[in-house]
Amino acid sequence: QQQVKQSPQSLIVQKGGISIINCAYENTAFDYFPWYQQFPGKGPALLIAIRPDVSEKKEGRFTISFNKSAKQFSLHIMDSQPGDSATYFCAASLLQGGSEKLVFGKGTKLTVNP
């Protein structure tokens, strides 16, 4: 199974709150799990990423939590700001055919109200 299931589809959070987006996967051959952030009219941009041998990675207000046994990972945005309003995609990377294949979740539209 080369699917990545992402939830929720949309999320509304008040300024200063915590935003949590969850993803699950089936294929244990995935070896890298990035999160991408996309603003309207722009292409996705890498936000933060984690490898499966690490349970947590933090960069500023953004944290990835990774549960290898449950095949789940999540993005936490602490102290959410209106500027964080964007669509977030989780992804899983698979090295195949000499190239890296990214399988994306369907995205979560985050709105942070002031």
Add this chain to the structure above:
Amino acid sequence: NAGVTQTPKFRILKIGQSMTLQCTQDMNHNYMYWYRQDPGMGLKLIYYSVGAGITDKGEVPNGYNVSRSTTEDFPLRLELAAPSQTSVYFCASSWTVDTGELFFGEGSRLTVL
């Protein structure tokens, strides 16, 4: 550095017409990709290339063709456009494999009527 540049940004096609979406990158990346993004569906890989002269199919290649004659350019050709090809198309490139870091262009919005 301009990064990944896509043209055109917007295009309307009639059913059965053909066109080419242009993609160029100035980062000397070997790996290049074409994705399509449909509302609520994430990004689906159409074609990819591991270097000049080498291309391969992704998850949704039907109705598309690509070529890679240079490291910089990776055009996507749509033959006999269909309404199902209405989408936003993103070109991306990466320096290496196994990093998860793709650099995306700003997208080309295509409507087929």
